[in-house]
Amino acid sequence: MLDLPLVARGKVREVYDAGADRLLLVASDRISAYDHVLPTPIPDKGRVLTALSVWWFEQLTPVLDEFGAGHHLLSVTDVPAEVAGRAMLVRRLTMLPVECVARGYLSGSGTVEYSRTGSIRDVPLPAGLVEGSRLPEPVFTPSTKAEVGEHDEAIDFAAVVGLVGQARAEELRELTLALYRRGAEIALDAGIVLADTKVEFGLSTEGRLTLGDEVLTPDSSRFWPAVTWSPGAAQPSYDKQYVRDWLTSSGWDRVSPPPELPDDVVAATRERYVTAYEQLTGRRFA
Numbered sequence: 001m002l003d004l005p006l007v008a009r010g011k012v013r014e015v016y017d018a019g020a021d022r023l024l025l026v027a028s029d030r031i032s033a034y035d036h037v038l039p040t041p042i043p044d045k046g047r048v049l050t051a052l053s054v055w056w057f058e059q060l061t062p063v064l065d066e067f068g069a070g071h072h073l074l075s076v077t078d079v080p081a082e083v084a085g086r087a088m089l090v091r092r093l094t095m096l097p098v099e100c101v102a103r104g105y106l107s108g109s110g111t112v113e114y115s116r117t118g119s120i121r122d123v124p125l126p127a128g129l130v131e132g133s134r135l136p137e138p139v140f141t142p143s144t145k146a147e148v149g150e151h152d153e154a155i156d157f158a159a160v161v162g163l164v165g166q167a168r169a170e171e172l173r174e175l176t177l178a179l180y181r182r183g184a185e186i187a188l189d190a191g192i193v194l195a196d197t198k199v200e201f202g203l204s205t206e207g208r209l210t211l212g213d214e215v216l217t218p219d220s221s222r223f224w225p226a227v228t229w230s231p232g233a234a235q236p237s238y239d240k241q242y243v244r245d246w247l248t249s250s251g252w253d254r255v256s257p258p259p260e261l262p263d264d265v266v267a268a269t270r271e272r273y274v275t276a277y278e279q280l281t282g283r284r285f286a
């Protein structure tokens with residue numbers, strides 16, 4: 001355990017108090033599937049996803065600049081040795097109470113909502129879309145942060161206005177969609193469909209809108225292999241499909257504590273994270 005005060009613990013990450021206006025975001029090697037944290041870690045997952053977030057912060061800085069916004073990353077080297085490579089020293093922000101989700105494709109809860117209403121939230125969509133369909137335009141589908149262990153609650157744009165005001169709500173929507181568009185474009189060039197993503201923003205001590213949290217990782221986004229993309233059924237997850245398929249084949253009931261993963265599934269899943277990083281960034285994962 002780090003000798004820093006723990007601020008928050010998520011399924012696969014922790015946030016520590018790193019002193020004067022700083023936090024330490026630590027990514028673990030834990031993996032979650034079907035809303036359960038699995039008992040078997042995926043070696044290097046934390047390091048790969050941290051390296052990916054750092055790279056995305058670099059790639060998305062021009063988009064942030066267009067909006068006069070910043071990001072919270074300060075350092076990945078000025079961190080305790082025991083978490084080196086899987087920790088980000090970040091600026092402490094006043095987080096805005098909105099999970100900013102952008103969807104470029106129809107999937108999961110989006111498909112359910114669409115099949116009932118022909119739209120997602122307050123955004124009408126054309127008829128005939130199916131699971132996995134690319135949307136005509138990316139859609140902003142915010143939610144409020146749930147308590148740890150609960151599901152985030154979908155809210156509409158009016159509710160965002162109620163939380164942060166009209167101007168800020170519009171800024172969050174436009175910036176979230178701009179970040180998603182740029183990320184989706186870069187990802188598709190690398191053979192990965194970025195189906196959707198969740199980003200979080202806060203205000204810096206100077207009152208500047210600042211991108212926080214992790215960015216465009218397989219934990220905060222749906223990554224699908226572009227080569228297998230085929231609307232009409234659930235798309236295979238780029239990184240979690242081996243785990244999901246093995247869990248299903250194992251007969252696990254998805255309620256009792258999940259079983260340990262076999263070594264080959266662990267190794268194949270680690271390889272998917274490393275490959276995603278190397279394909280996206282063009283850099284070797286050390």
Ligand SMILES: CCOC(=O)Cn1cc(-c2ncnc(N)c2C#N)cn1
Nearest residue numbers: 008009010013072091092093212213
């Ligand atoms: C364990 C998982 O929980 C979270 O990451 C959510 N969270 C974000 C913060 C935060 N708070 C102030 N400033 C920031 N820069 C951040 C960030 N990122 C706290 N919890």
